[in-house]
Amino acid sequence: MHPDAKTRTELEAAAVSFVDGTFFTPDELARSRLLATIAEMAAGAGHELNSPLTVISGRAQMLLGPAEDPEVRRSLQVIIDKAHECSGIVSELMDFARPRPPQLADVDAAALLVEVRNAWLQQRRMPASQLRTEAPGPAAQPAAVRADRAQLASVLNELISNAADALPAEGGTITLRCGPAAVDDAVELVVADNGCGMSPATLQRAFDPFFSHRRAGRGRGLGLARALRIVEAHGGKIWLESRPGEGTTAHVLLPRGGGQAESRAGT
Known part of the structure; x- marks a missing residue:
């Protein structure tokens, strides 16, 4: 390769783009555009599937009413249940x-972490020692972020869910x-x-839509992709660091808030 061409390639690889108030590397920008394209395809597919699913469920319910044969009723109920399951997808x-x-x-942000942790401990019956928060030091400034509280909580829940799945059957710790x-x-x-x-191969694809390393039936591979879209809509960034046998660290970077922070966490 000509020296000038090599230099130009290196510069292009190191360049960043400024889009909607956020800096992106070329890889991040390409991933964001790919996600947007896949999302549009998913929206189209979802719209096309809704109508036939409604018809299938409705007709099955109509037939279920007058049906007397127990086997027929069981079969119709399975159709209804599966149609509802598909509607959820x-x-x-x-x-x-x-x-x-x-x-x-x-x-x-600190109060939200406590709130999410408390919800996990109550709803998932996780031992308190397995999911802990680290309070900011006394000299740290209040960590207020500019965010949609419910959406940010959903991102944290997805990250905690992935972390919980990665823990060994006995022991292991998640830190917020x-x-x-x-x-x-x-x-x-x-x-x-x-x-x-x-x-490294799994880490590289972690945010790809429909990619999941979990066993069949445990998820559709949209959780991290959805988290990425939410964080980017906030003008933030999300990334993972991980090594086999050493655990995973998820980072979420969000704009700092400037006013009175909204807090609902319990003690």
């Missing part, structure tokens, strides 16, 4: 494809923390686990 596709615009407010980021006017939220970690 379509709803998940649509939620990924066209998430609602975030309703931004100043959110106390937040604080000022190295980047000015930003706050970093972290979900770290000491579970099985990911191979």
